[in-house]
Amino acid sequence: MKIERKKVSMQVFDRIKEYIHEEKMKPGDRLPTEKQLSEMFGVSRTPVREALSVLEASGLTVSKQGGGSIVQETSLTNLIEETQFEFVDSKEVLNLLETRIILETEAARLAAERGTPDDKSQIKRNLEEIRKAQDDNRVGYKEDIAFHNAIAKASQNPILVHSVENLTTLYEKAIRFSLKKNMGVSEKRAQVLSEHERIYTAIRMGNGDQAKDEMDQHLRNACKKFKHSFDQALNS
Amino acid sequence: MKIERKKVSMQVFDRIKEYIHEEKMKPGDRLPTEKQLSEMFGVSRTPVREALSVLEASGLTVSKQGGGSIVQETSLTNLIEETQFEFVDSKEVLNLLETRIILETEAARLAAERGTPDDKSQIKRNLEEIRKAQDDNRVGYKEDIAFHNAIAKASQNPILVHSVENLTTLYEKAIRFSLKKNMGVSEKRAQVLSEHERIYTAIRMGNGDQAKDEMDQHLRNACKKFKHSFDQALNS
DNA sequence: TGTTGTATAGTTATCATACAAATCATGATA
DNA sequence: TATCATGATTTGTATGATAACTATACAACA
Numbered sequence: 153m154k155i156e157r158k159k160v161s162m163q164v165f166d167r168i169k170e171y172i173h174e175e176k177m178k179p180g181d182r183l184p185t186e187k188q189l190s191e192m193f194g195v196s197r198t199p200v201r202e203a204l205s206v207l208e209a210s211g212l213t214v215s216k217q218g219g220g221s222i223v224q225e226t227s228l229t230n231l232i233e234e235t236q237f238e239f240v241d242s243k244e245v246l247n248l249l250e251t252r253i254i255l256e257t258e259a260a261r262l263a264a265e266r267g268t269p270d271d272k273s274q275i276k277r278n279l280e281e282i283r284k285a286q287d288d289n290r291v292g293y294k295e296d297i298a299f300h301n302a303i304a305k306a307s308q309n310p311i312l313v314h315s316v317e318n319l320t321t322l323y324e325k326a327i328r329f330s331l332k333k334n335m336g337v338s339e340k341r342a343q344v345l346s347e348h349e350r351i352y353t354a355i356r357m358g359n360g361d362q363a364k365d366e367m368d369q370h371l372r373n374a375c376k377k378f379k380h381s382f383d384q385a386l387n388s
Numbered sequence: 389m390k391i392e393r394k395k396v397s398m399q400v401f402d403r404i405k406e407y408i409h410e411e412k413m414k415p416g417d418r419l420p421t422e423k424q425l426s427e428m429f430g431v432s433r434t435p436v437r438e439a440l441s442v443l444e445a446s447g448l449t450v451s452k453q454g455g456g457s458i459v460q461e462t463s464l465t466n467l468i469e470e471t472q473f474e475f476v477d478s479k480e481v482l483n484l485l486e487t488r489i490i491l492e493t494e495a496a497r498l499a500a501e502r503g504t505p506d507d508k509s510q511i512k513r514n515l516e517e518i519r520k521a522q523d524d525n526r527v528g529y530k531e532d533i534a535f536h537n538a539i540a541k542a543s544q545n546p547i548l549v550h551s552v553e554n555l556t557t558l559y560e561k562a563i564r565f566s567l568k569k570n571m572g573v574s575e576k577r578a579q580v581l582s583e584h585e586r587i588y589t590a591i592r593m594g595n596g597d598q599a600k601d602e603m604d605q606h607l608r609n610a611c612k613k614f615k616h617s618f619d620q621a622l623n624s
Numbered sequence: 625t626g627t628t629g630t631a632t633a634g635t636t637a638t639c640a641t642a643c644a645a646a647t648c649a650t651g652a653t654a
Numbered sequence: 655t656a657t658c659a660t661g662a663t664t665t666g667t668a669t670g671a672t673a674a675c676t677a678t679a680c681a682a683c684a
Contacts, residue, residue, distance in 0.1 A: 161441060165445075203441075205442055209445065247546060247548070251547045251551055254548070255487075258490045309486055309487060311487045315554075315555070319551070
């Protein structure tokens with residue numbers, strides 16, 4: 153049995169998160185000052201500051217000199233910066249996509265078979281958002297992810313939803329980095345949109361097998377595009 | 389135009405990343421010491437430490453007291469969140485099993501198709517463990533879980549492995565609680581063992597379709613047994 | 625030869641203190 | 655009321671000291 157030895161700064165990190173939770177702090181609320189926190193936990197300012205640094209890097213808080221630290225609007229997707237993705241290799245992303253295919257094709261089938269009218273109209277709204285993003289000439293990561301998550305939600309299986317969300321947000325973070333390097337994928341966006349539309353149509357019609365098929369093709373194409381753009385990036 | 393005022397600690401953070409990149413440092417390599425870094429960038433140790441904290445939190449490096457900071461293998465797998473649910477609701481267990489079916493049937497197929505001889509002999513060892521547990525008249529949760537995880541591992545997809553492990557450990561927790569109430573499942577254990585054996589055989593033969601089928605039946609039977617024992621518990 | 629104990633230097637983790645810089649709050653003044 | 659000055663508060667950085675830990679080398683021992 154390994155002896156647990158955790159850095160004080162990381163314990164403080166956890167405690168501050170707990171604190172935010174327990175006090176039900178909303179975005180905009182001010183945290184106690186560093187001095188107060190250090191007294192609260194009986195440590196010096198140093199580990200408190202390191203904990204706050206990590207919190208800020210994770211997007212949970214913002215510290216302003218003289219102003220204090222305030223909790224921030226936390227969209228789960230920017231939980232940790234995309235910085236570390238410079239070091240992931242393409243194989244990992246393909247593994248991620250492979251796992252997404254396994255989960256999301258079945259999610260699509262279940263969505264078609266069990267989705268309520270509400271679920272389906274939500275999916276439709278997400279589709280509209282994607283279209284809008286495209287009109288605005290934005291890439292629309294968030295909208296894409298939201299579309300996929302909405303389909304998972306229509307499966308009526310919270311565990312499945314959670315698993316899918318886990319992977320899609322991870323994918324977004326990873327892909328966002330790789331797209332920074334080469335933007336030459338925009339011409340494919342029309343194709344992606346029509347894939348999305350076909351998935352939605354199958355779900356709306358309640359055709360599980362077809363929904364699964366369309367999702368399968370859609371994600372396999374994503375694989376291909378990723379490989380292609382990654383190779384391009386390597387050769388540049 | 390507002391002057392960009394960036395905290396020194398975050399500039400140091402960026403510079404250290406650059407440094408790792410430029411020096412082409414591999415996982416396992418040691419970073420310069422904090423003292424050296426602070427001299428390198430002409431700042432005090434304080435911001436250097438805060439930068440290192442963030443680096444460590446984002447999984448790029450590990451700092452060990454007395455040992456220095458080393459760059460770490462960064463894999464997407466480390467970034468998957470642990471699913472934290474604390475439920476015992478029967479509906480959730482069925483959802484959990486449904487998700488396991490989706491993932492693990494494909495995992496079994498991939499294990500049959502891609503598993504190395506080492507992987508397969510590991511699965512065999514896990515099977516032996518289950519048998520041994522049964523001989524000792526133990527229930528053998530751990531052995532069961534280990535068997536399923538080993539199959540996932542043989543898929544050669546770390547993301548899939550992690551996802552499966554997430555669900556199996558969750559399942560273990562849930563089932564361990566619910567089985568406390570009714571132990572009347574022991575007579576089915578022989579059947580479970582033969583299911584496990586059939587899964588293994590299919591994987592060993594490299595028959596992906598059959599492996600998937602066997603896993604499917606195995607988990608569906610688990611569903612049935614759970615429903616049955618749950619109903620029993622309700623009527624008692 | 626190989627293992628175990630010990631000494632030593634190097635390194636990180638934390639503490640305490642001080643000061644600089646930005647922000648905030650208060651009240652005076654126009 | 656609105657604006658500005660000013661002092662208090664708070665974060666950012668610097669510095670030095672101490673404790674705890676690691677890695678290494680070397681001696682002692684079996």
